[in-house]
Amino acid sequence: MEAQIDEILKKNQLSVTGSRKRILELFLMSNGALAHGDIEKKTGEKFDRVTVYRTLQTFLEKGIIHSIPTSDNSVLYALCKDDCTEGHHHDNHVHFICNKCGKTICLADVTVPEIKIPGGFLPQDYQMVVTGLCAECR
């Protein structure tokens, strides 16, 4: 785990610091998505609010994590797959949000279908969010 975290940071030319290690660890442990608030709560008093914001920002820019749009407009982040590179994401799987427990799960095996868009529009990215009940809550 330690080694994996270091590797990810170094691969992205980021210095290895306490907050980055801790936040990355949180993402690796939870196989769902995390809201900013979750991260703040789980790191407790350890890091400043601002640091969490900036760390997430950095991870986003480097393509380590991606953000997920939700219907209630909270901000969610999840780890990217390996083939995400800086700038452009290949994060074409569907996200599932449970209406009961609120957890967000990446359905890594379900790819977003490419749909037909009316002429005139130039689509660049497709995102799909399914809400409902997860296996534990139904």
Added chain:
Amino acid sequence: MEAQIDEILKKNQLSVTGSRKRILELFLMSNGALAHGDIEKKTGEKFDRVTVYRTLQTFLEKGIIHSIPTSDNSVLYALCKDDCTEGHHHDNHVHFICNKCGKTICLADVTVPEIKIPGGFLPQDYQMVVTGLCAECR
């Protein structure tokens, strides 16, 4: 227009007030989606911030408008089609967000494809957002 607005409000058992009429009018005029901020700006000094929040909340509950998830996590609202009823929305069209001008457009003709979800999950609602360049910006 006047008559249409009154009808919508009465159909939903809402009293016809100045703010509701004005905000509903804004939605009817713009055929795209509106952010809370847009509405506040366009109504000017006329209504209190709180009133705008509460009016949108009410419209959401009654199924007059629906919220749209965006990639940058701002809150967007758009008018629902007629077959939206209180509680449950049948808002199964795709939303397009332009990366340049930021406008959100409802692609009313493009329906969200029903995809296969792994067993265990109980899907209730599908939402799809496409980002890219709109006709004017490309």
Added chain:
DNA sequence: GACTGACATGCAACTTTGTTGCAAAAAGTT
């Protein structure tokens, strides 16, 4: 059209969420 109960609004105060500038601290480099 005036009366009345129910609902909507405005105000104030507050919480939560996100941002910016800058000095101190820690990381990476030689």
Added chain:
DNA sequence: AACTTTTTGCAACAAAGTTGCATGTCAGTC
């Protein structure tokens, strides 16, 4: 170990959203 660059924490701020309560407005009834 000394130096440079990056990251962090603090403080102050800005924006976004919420809550309680007194006042005002609406819809229905007489």
